[in-house]
Amino acid sequence: MDSDSDCDAVAMNIQGGNASQARTFSLENLPAEFVSFLAKNEIDPAIYTVIDLPRYVRLNPDPHLTITPQELEKQLGTKVEPVPGLEAFCKLSGSVKLRNCQAYKDGRIFGMDLSSGIAVYALDVQPGEHVLDICCAPGAKLCMVAGLLTNSGNVCSDRSRASNQLQMDITGTVTGVDISAHRLSTCRALLKRHRLQQCARLFQADGTTFSVMRPSALDAIRARIMAGIAKSKAEQQAQNTTQGKRSLDDSDDYSGIDSGAQCGNGGASSSSQARQQFHTNYTPDADNSVKRQMLSGLTPQQREDQERGHVFNGTEIPPSQGKVVPFYAPKILRNDPQTQSESYKYDKVIVDAECTHDGSIAHILKYETWGWDSFHKNFMAQDRLDSLADLQRGLLMNGFRLTKAGGIVVYSTCSLSRAQNEDVVAWFLAKMQGRAVLEPLPKHALGIPTANCKKPCRSIVASALGLQTADDGSWQGSAEQEAEMEQFQNHVMDMCLRYDPLASHTSGFFLARIRKIA
Numbered sequence: 197m198d199s200d201s202d203c204d205a206v207a208m209n210i211q212g213g214n215a216s217q218a219r220t221f222s223l224e225n226l227p228a229e230f231v232s233f234l235a236k237n238e239i240d241p242a243i244y245t246v247i248d249l250p251r252y253v254r255l256n257p258d259p260h261l262t263i264t265p266q267e268l269e270k271q272l273g274t275k276v277e278p279v280p281g282l283e284a285f286c287k288l289s290g291s292v293k294l295r296n297c298q299a300y301k302d303g304r305i306f307g308m309d310l311s312s313g314i315a316v317y318a319l320d321v322q323p324g325e326h327v328l329d330i331c332c333a334p335g336a337k338l339c340m341v342a343g344l345l346t347n348s349g350n351v352c353s354d355r356s357r358a359s360n361q362l363q364m365d366i367t368g369t370v371t372g373v374d375i376s377a378h379r380l381s382t383c384r385a386l387l388k389r390h391r392l393q394q395c396a397r398l399f400q401a402d403g404t405t406f407s408v409m410r411p412s413a414l415d416a417i418r419a420r421i422m423a424g425i426a427k428s429k430a431e432q433q434a435q436n437t438t439q440g441k442r443s444l445d446d447s448d449d450y451s452g453i454d455s456g457a458q459c460g461n462g463g464a465s466s467s468s469q470a471r472q473q474f475h476t477n478y479t480p481d482a483d484n485s486v487k488r489q490m491l492s493g494l495t496p497q498q499r500e501d502q503e504r505g506h507v508f509n510g511t512e513i514p515p516s517q518g519k520v521v522p523f524y525a526p527k528i529l530r531n532d533p534q535t536q537s538e539s540y541k542y543d544k545v546i547v548d549a550e551c552t553h554d555g556s557i558a559h560i561l562k563y564e565t566w567g568w569d570s571f572h573k574n575f576m577a578q579d580r581l582d583s584l585a586d587l588q589r590g591l592l593m594n595g596f597r598l599t600k601a602g603g604i605v606v607y608s609t610c611s612l613s614r615a616q617n618e619d620v621v622a623w624f625l626a627k628m629q630g631r632a633v634l635e636p637l638p639k640h641a642l643g644i645p646t647a648n649c650k651k652p653c654r655s656i657v658a659s660a661l662g663l664q665t666a667d668d669g670s671w672q673g674s675a676e677q678e679a680e681m682e683q684f685q686n687h688v689m690d691m692c693l694r695y696d697p698l699a700s701h702t703s704g705f706f707l708a709r710i711r712k713i714a
């Protein structure tokens with residue numbers, strides 16, 4: 197979870213508490229299990245003693261929700277410094293509370309750590325692109341992607357039209373997937389607060405098996421809705437009555453699934469069917485634990501492969517499993533036929549994977565107030581730790597599978613553990629055998645010092661390559677293999693990026709940028 201205020205809002209909701217940000221901290225306060233986790237993962241506990249960690253906000257680029265740093269400074273009564281080189285980001289004192297600020301309530305600013313912003317910039321979102329955000333909630337990055345698509349010049353967000361009119365001019369879209377319904381609710385609320393909901397749809401689903409391709413029928417749906425509007429207007433004029441007027445607003449839930457355009461094959465024929473399908477495909481999570489849910493349409497073989505960690509082969513598309521009802525979608529995206537075809541893979545995918553959140557300093561320190569028991573339950577439970585790398589691999593594999601050839605996948609976490617970062621990326625690259633390559637990232641971007649990445653575990657790479665390992669899992673190769681292994685490990689270290697709070701004065705963050713070759 198990011199150390200931003202929007203994420204804080206979620207955490208506050210979960211806990212129902214009134215956390216205050218502890219800025220100074222004694223390491224002795226950390227619970228023993230967490231200290232041993234840090235030691236095992238070679239994470240320096242001193243990161244939690246950084247006392248002057250700034251807070252960052254992003255100014256909404258929407259021309260109707262702009263605010264200048266000077267105006268924001270007046271509202272907050274504190275210094276607001278634009279971050280050179282990272283458009284719309286500003287730095288504030290770490291003690292600033294955003295929630296009561298009018299600009300925050302109006303959706304003029306987003307709380308978002310700089311490292312998260314750099315993850316989105318690494319996607320290099322272009323106008324008209326279709327982006328998939330796996331593990332999207334509560335939605336800081338998703339909102340930034342939606343903002344880049346909505347305010348990119350090509351895509352006009354015309355607020356001057358009547359408020360109940362659809363904005364029909366979207367070309368690029370962002371699809372967010374998260375397993376947690378209540379976190380998705382926050383995501384939806386954020387999209388609405390920042391008026392970004394027109395180009396975004398959300399699915400409650402397991403990101404390791406999610407299979408919905410990018411929207412494929414925007415033009416057809418747009419035409420149908422426009423025809424509906426024209427027809428409705430004509431009828432209105434003829435009858436001189438408001439009866440039969442079609443509501444053009446964007447109701448949030450799927451109760452309106454039948455209204456508006458139905459788009460050809462596969463469209464849900466009634467809202468009750470749609471609901472039923474939703475509940476068949478996805479069981480909402482009750483406790484925000486890391487639950488893996490299988491799409492009902494997987495064959496037993498696919499299921500078995502999944503359980504063994506072979507999430508498809510990184511490219512193939514499973515047969516269509518019927519339409520999956522979105523958790524939220526504006527009308528123009530709600531009735532997409534969800535065509536299953538190679539040509540509807542996403543241009544860009546971000547996998548901001550579920551992790552132990554140990555790099556999210558402000559968040560971790562809040563457990564001082566909330567109680568470390570809940571921290572243990574949420575993040576350190578042994579079964580959760582044991583299954584985390586599998587989950588992260590599965591999320592990355594599936595994100596890659598849904599990316600078009602030539603597209604980009606960004607893998608990120610807010611953990612500083614090697615097992616959740618370099619090891620996952622190295623395992624993945626080894627499995628993909630040349631179909632995926634690491635792309636350079638801007639080291640020292642914006643003058644922020646990055647930390648050295650860690651050397652991925654050789655036995656994980658060896659096992660991903662199918663090389664013989666000893667009973668204890670260790671691997672020893674020929675001289676030539678050893679040299680290749682060394683080269684591969686160094687390559688992963690060189691190409692990935694780490695923010696360590698001690699050096700960067702941001703949250704702890706890991707980032708890899710992967711291009712899909714085929």
Ligand SMILES: C[S@@+](CC[C@H](N)C(=O)[O-])C[C@H]1O[C@@H](n2cnc3c(N)ncnc32)[C@H](O)[C@@H]1O
Pocket residue numbers: 197198203312330331332333334335336337338373374375376379401402403404486487488548549550551587610
């Ligand atoms: C680090 S947070 C994501 C933060 C988010 N990207 C943002 O910028 O606000 C990780 C998210 O992963 C979600 N998650 C956990 N397991 C998942 C799964 N199997 N499939 C999809 N989402 C999952 C959690 O509910 C949580 O919201």
